Amino acid sequence: MAADAVSADVDFDARIDEREAELQLLKSLMGDTKAFAELEKREWSEPGVAGAYARGFSKASDIVVPHLVAAVDAGPDTDALDLCCGHGNVTADLVAAGARVIGLDFSAAMLELARAAVPGARFVAGNAMQLSFRDASFDAVTIGFGIPHVPEPPRVLAEARRVLRPGGRIAFSTWCGPEVDGALGYVFGAIGSHGSPHIVLPPGPGANDYADPEIAYPVLEAAGFGGFRCEVVASSWQVDDPGLAFDFFRDGTARGGALLRPQPEAHARAIRAAVVERVLENHGEGPEWTVPMPAVVISARAI
Numbered sequence: 001m002a003a004d005a006v007s008a009d010v011d012f013d014a015r016i017d018e019r020e021a022e023l024q025l026l027k028s029l030m031g032d033t034k035a036f037a038e039l040e041k042r043e044w045s046e047p048g049v050a051g052a053y054a055r056g057f058s059k060a061s062d063i064v065v066p067h068l069v070a071a072v073d074a075g076p077d078t079d080a081l082d083l084c085c086g087h088g089n090v091t092a093d094l095v096a097a098g099a100r101v102i103g104l105d106f107s108a109a110m111l112e113l114a115r116a117a118v119p120g121a122r123f124v125a126g127n128a129m130q131l132s133f134r135d136a137s138f139d140a141v142t143i144g145f146g147i148p149h150v151p152e153p154p155r156v157l158a159e160a161r162r163v164l165r166p167g168g169r170i171a172f173s174t175w176c177g178p179e180v181d182g183a184l185g186y187v188f189g190a191i192g193s194h195g196s197p198h199i200v201l202p203p204g205p206g207a208n209d210y211a212d213p214e215i216a217y218p219v220l221e222a223a224g225f226g227g228f229r230c231e232v233v234a235s236s237w238q239v240d241d242p243g244l245a246f247d248f249f250r251d252g253t254a255r256g257g258a259l260l261r262p263q264p265e266a267h268a269r270a271i272r273a274a275v276v277e278r279v280l281e282n283h284g285e286g287p288e289w290t291v292p293m294p295a296v297v298i299s300a301r302a303i
Contacts, residue, residue, distance in 0.1 A: 033151040036204030040149050041106060043254035050109035052252035054087040056244070060183075060293035061145055063235035064173045065093045071171035071229065071299035072140035074099045081138045081163060083128045083156065084146020088114030088121070094142065095120040104128065129155040136165045143172035145295075148207045149254060154219050161224040164302040170225065171299035176232070177208035181282065182292040183237065183245040183275075184208075190246075190274035191259055196267050199259055207255060211296040225300035237291045242279035245291055246272040 043049055068090055074080055076098035082091045085103030087110050094101045101121040105111050111123050126132060128143075128150055141160040147153050160170050178185035210216045213230050220228060237245065249256030250268075263271065283289045 033204065035202035037151045039202060039204075039258055040151075040254050043257055044107040044149070045109055047109040047112075049252060049254070049257060050087065050107060050113060052248075054113055055252070057248040057252040058087065058089060060235045060237050061173070061295075062089055064233045064295045064297060065090050065144065067231060067233050067297045068142050068144055068171045068173055069093045069097055071231070071297055072142055072169040074140055078140055079138045080140040080142065081133070081160075082121075083141060083143045083160065084149060085114055085123065086110045086144065086146075088118040088123070090142050090144040091121045091123075092118045094140075099140070102133075104131075129159060131159045131163055133163045135162055137163050139165055139168045141168070141170045143170070145173050145175065147172050147174055147210045148205065151204060153205055153210060154223070157219055157225075158223040161302055166302055168302045169299060170220075170302070171297055172210070173233075173295050173297050174211040175208060176211050176294040176296060180294050182294050183248075184293065186275050186278040186291075187245055187249045187256060187271075190271040190278070194267055194270035194274055195259065196263055199262050201255060201258060210298065213298065216298050220298075220300045224303060226303045227301040229299045231297045231299075233295045233297060235293050235295050237293060238288065239291055240286070240288050242276045242283075242286065242289055242291075243272045245279065245293075246275040 072080065074094050074097040078099040080094045080099040080101045082094060082101055082103040085091050085105045088103055091101050091103040091114060095118060103114055103118070103121050103123045104126045105114070106125065106127060108125065111125060114123050128146065129152055141164055143156070147156065150156050164170065175184055176182060178188055213228065217228050237248070250260035251257065260268065260271070279289055279291055283291060
């Protein structure tokens with residue numbers, strides 16, 4: 001009996017210690033997520049970053065917009081919510097399709113651009129992980145490259161399902177990862193080889209996680225979606241400078257910019273030179289280049 005009691009006490013103490021370790025880990029992860037969220041909000045709140053994205057980087061994301069709009073069957077009498085709307089390129093095509101559209105973003109700088117570009121939509125500031133809209137308010141939800149920029153993508157997808165009517169559709173886009181030939185791999189590979197080891201990002205969700213159906217579909221299913229579809233879009237940049245991919249990431253993105261803008265000059269030159277080398281090697285000697293920036297559009301139906 002005594003031995004059994006001692007064993008039970010030890011087991012109980014071990015479970016307490018294990019639970020305490022789990023709580024400490026969760027606290028650590030929450031801190032990491034908070035730092036990531038602060039970085040995203042800080043970077044996208046800069047008018048210079050928002051404007052550079054709209055002028056340059058978005059030339060690749062613009063190619064994906066019609067695929068998002070088609071994936072949610074947007075048309076007249078569609079009530080659509082464009083989450084993480086940015087400067088309004090997806091919103092504009094939803095309006096052109098005849099939909100009644102609300103665009104939501106956390107960046108005042110992006111919303112200013114969107115309101116000027118798409119007067120036919122309503123734009124609001126908000127948190128995609130905690131929407132203020134009533135249940136079953138919309139027929140369609142689009143998220144144009146916003147999933148990588150939120151601390152907890154499953155919460156965004158769950159909120160999207162909450163505000164969708166049964167049968168409504170969601171579609172979101174994500175850039176393919178560096179394993180697929182394209183500018184993202186060129187730039188981040190060059191950062192890994194030539195960037196300062198002292199410049200790092202806070203831990204956060206993987207930038208390309210939700211391009212993988214094996215990750216995206218289970219999260220969508222848990223949120224209450226079915227009828228999944230996945231489409232790869234051959235988006236790209238048409239450039240007359242083989243180093244513009246570096247410039248686009250440095251000037252007009254959050255993660256890339258946070259890694260590239262603080263680089264010492266020698267490191268920045270080496271990174272850009274490595275990007276130029278990859279573009280010339282893979283896409284010819286110019287004088288113009290089509291630099292791939294492939295994307296994935298994943299869509300589903302609310303059930």
